[in-house]
Amino acid sequence: MADTRFKIEAPCLLLCEGRDEARFLIEYLQFLLREVDKVYDNIQVENFGGINELSKKLKTLGNMESFEKVKKIAVIRDAETDWAGALSSIAFSIEAANIPGDLFLMEHYIFPGKDDEGHWQNGTLEDLAIKILKKSYDGEAPTDFLVTASKNLLGDIVGQRHMKLPRKHKNLLHMFFSGTDKFVDLKIGEAAKAGAFNWEADELQNLKKFLFNLASI
Structure with a gap:
């Protein structure tokens, strides 16, 4: 279940699907902060819960204290068996929310990411995890x-x-x-x-670029 009680503490919000996904992303961002660029500190990761809870999360977000400090918002979730449907679902939830559209990135992110030719793949975070x-x-x-x-x-x-x-x-x-x-x-x-993953793996490069785009304000 999503945590609707979080406080906005950073200018860039990354809304993700589930607690485990949030912890994975937080650990990756910690690596990027240490090894790559301090700009990633602009990102706050928050769990929106299950795939059907994103609309509710977005609708309450605009009424939260300190929302005026938010400069960018992005969404990340699993593609499951239909990457196009996953992206459409994100777009539908955003459209239904009473939040200015210019706060959202032009393209959101779905796990496991893109293939070598830049095409989205079906699958999940676990599919990416096996590769890294x-x-x-x-x-x-x-x-x-x-x-x-x-x-x-x-x-x-x-x-x-x-x-x-x-x-x-x-x-x-x-x-x-x-x-x-x-x-x-x-x-x-x-x-x-606990150190299971290689944060420098090639399979993470598109995610790294996506997060840099979100963090750059």
Whole structure:
């Protein structure tokens, strides 16, 4: 559930889908602040809850104390199985909100991001997370081995079930985590804080540019 009690503390608001997604983004922004540019400190990450709660969040946002300090707003969510529908859903929620349109970025962001040719992909944050795992961790089996073993096991499980796993992206990531000591009991945001991900991965470059665009005022 979204937190509707947050205080506006930065000029650039990034509204995201879910608590784990918020924690993941906060950890990535902390890396960018340390290693890249202090401009990213302009961004405040807030969870709007589920995909059907964005409209409600936006409608209350304009009445919040200190809203006049907000210079930019952006939305980020999973593409799921329909990236075009996800972007349309964001646009519909924004249109329904009583907030000046010029505060919003021209293009919002959907996970897992764009492919090498610049096209949006279907999927989720977990799909991105699998791609940006570090190559190895002290005392753990190599990442490539664990990912391959997890995919093979998932294939066997689906074969036994005779039906698809509806959240296979989550099954795969958490199956990988379960093959480690370090991340076995962690959610994706907690794993980000524990050092699971390579923040310099090529797959994050478009997200980095998006966040820079949001932070630049």
